[in-house]
Amino acid sequence: MRLTRTGDGSSETVRWHAGEPAENVRRHPGESSQAAGWHAGDPSGAVRSAGESCDRRPAPSSAATVRSRDTAPPGRSLTWVTDQNVPHAVRSVLQEILRERVRDCAALDAVFAEDVAERVAAFTLDGGKMMRSQLLWWGLRACGGGAGPGEGDTALRLAAGLELIQTCALVHDDVMDGSVVRRGRPALHVALGRRYGSGGAPGPGEPFGKAAAVLAGDLALSWADDLAAETWDTVRSAGGAWARVHAVWRTMRTEMVAGQYLDLHGQVTGSRAVGTAIRTAMLKSALYSVERPLALGAALAGADDRTSGALCAAGRSAGLAFQLRDDLLGVFGDPRVTGKPSGDDIRDGKLTYLTAIARARAVASGNRAVVELLDSSVGDATLDEGGVERVREALVETGARDLVEARIGRLVAVSNRHLTSAALAPQGESRLRALLGAVAGLPLVAHTPPVAESGAASAHGPATAAAAGSVSPLGSASEARTASSRGSAPAAAAGSASAHGPASEAGSAAAPAAAGVRARHTTGRPHPAGPWKRRPDEDPDAP
Structure with missing residues (x-):
């Protein structure tokens, strides 16, 4: 996989193959920014940037030793690994989840998977500082959580859900604001419009691109809620709040x-x-x-x-x-x-x-x-x-x-x-x-x-x-x-x-x-959240 990530104002291009955890990322700091590509090795084909066409290409062979996402260095827990780099850990979870979701969509329809599901996956993995995920994780750790059995994995999956909600919000926001660029590339609705005839200008493809982007955002939100629902079950069974x-x-x-x-x-x-x-x-x-x-x-x-x-x-x-x-x-x-x-x-x-x-x-x-x-x-x-x-x-x-x-x-x-x-x-x-x-x-x-x-x-x-x-x-x-x-x-x-x-x-x-x-002090009414x-x-x- 090839993924451009930005942090502290700098760009970093990383590569890994499907199934390889974030810990095994091979960095190439000097490389120029490239579109995210994903060789999942499944019927859905390659996931690429939300702003590029999703042409199919064969998955590369990999001689890399692949470790399980939950495998940490000897004597180190998943929580310790996540503490070292929260965005890495969340991206690793997202990669695994999104590969499965795209495969499910491909089983329904190859065009839908290529045009919509793959773009949602690429958009979610490509770019962003994952600040919400970091706040969730360090809120957990600051309150003494994350060390119990399964707590770290549960938090990471809920954090992945937050990133999918953010995908929904940004895709819909670009449609509503008429923004043509997102993260230095064509916004998702612009990319879809160009694919089917608008060329970025007002034309037959423009309303299609906007309507399709609304569906893409809805798909991201549904995936987020799926992850949250799984979390409810885990937290309930663990006796949590x-x-x-x-x-x-x-x-x-x-x-x-x-x-x-x-x-x-x-x-x-x-x-x-x-x-x-x-x-x-x-x-x-x-x-x-x-x-x-x-x-x-x-x-x-x-x-x-x-x-x-x-x-x-x-x-x-x-x-x-x-x-x-x-x-x-x-x-x-x-x-x-x-x-x-x-x-x-x-x-x-x-x-x-x-x-x-x-x-x-x-x-x-x-x-x-x-x-x-x-x-x-x-x-x-x-x-x-x-x-x-x-x-x-x-x-x-x-x-x-x-x-x-x-x-x-x-x-x-x-x-x-x-x-x-x-x-x-x-x-x-x-x-x-x-x-x-x-x-x-x-x-x-x-x-x-x-x-x-x-x-x-x-x-x-x-x-x-x-x-x-x-x-x-x-x-x-x-x-x-x-x-x-x-x-x-x-x-x-x-x-x-x-x-x-x-x-x-x-x-x-x-x-x-x-x-x-000087501000008025008010107690307010109890909030359910x-x-x-x-x-x-x-x-x-x-x-």
Whole structure:
């Protein structure tokens, strides 16, 4: 097998043959990026990149010694092996599962297997940092799980299910947004359209490609639920907290769909509400991408309510910080670093916290020129680079950019506080701290002082953010905030309109950037997905 994997901004091409575990991967670090190819040796033929045609070719012979996935070095367990490289372990499980699923589809129909099933398999294996899987695994390990019989294998299979849900989300998202490129290759709906006549341009193949991609996403989701169902049986038979695991999974899927709908709704209605922007970001990304994977790991480990609550709170805050950073990069980011054009969020009319708070502050200060500029520019697909630059200037002029930076710093501090408060296994805690820091774009440092409930932006804002000290994709020294974590794990988290909406942060343009730092404390109502009792629309920045 040939698979391009990206981590820490670098590309690595790996090869292995069907049936060979991830531990036996033969790396070729200097090779150029290539499409993923899969010689499964079964009737389905070769799995290749989702953006390439799936022509058949014979499986190569292999003289390599093939070890079982569950075989570890002498004296080492599967859990130890996974601790060394979680993405490797999850990909190994996925390879085995997807080979079986593609074979099943080929038994139904060869065309369906080649056009749809193989592309779903290739898309899932090719690219991505598997951040959700890593959060699940280290949530499990931080709560003391993974050492019991079968616990590691159960967690890895559930993590594989998370990656298949992400495949569903990305494939459907590309269709809904009309994106033509994903991970540097044609999006799946574009590839299918070209295969049957559109050539990438509007034509007979275009609606077919989009419809077929919807089916591909549905297939990935069904495979994910199959894996989850197998996990319920395993956890139940082992006497684990299967009801909690099932509740988290069920809630996560619904939140993902709700967030995507709110994203679409915001574009079609032209909504600029601050609270809606935060709620959309939380539902679409943060709960799904950060908090729920952590909750799954904690539930599998049988963690108590206090530990699970602290872990989820830390993930929620880091997730929202990630999404706010992502919003900044979508406008101010350097495309050479971020990998996507700067300004597309403006042209697409995306409802983001950044643009929503800028407009609210302009309204509050009576700056009609900025209000009219934002109203006419956000959502204008024909906006040229000069127009985008004028919007950037408005975001700076209103103080929105500095305010978002300040809130990112506060959220990171809140995440750190919650993580420190949990009674976690030392190794798991350190790995989670590093992961959440990467998600948020700022480092989480152990044993920091308590988070202030009010104060100026400098308390947790740009000064704190600058401590990251990494090269910034935002294009200026003042924005060196370790934003390079942006990528396939996009995440967001909960927010409350009343806590940080127009009344608190949308004051006059001359108001302090930290307006609204003090947040309303609410207990919320019990949530079926776990012990973290705040509702999804409540703010993790609250004391």
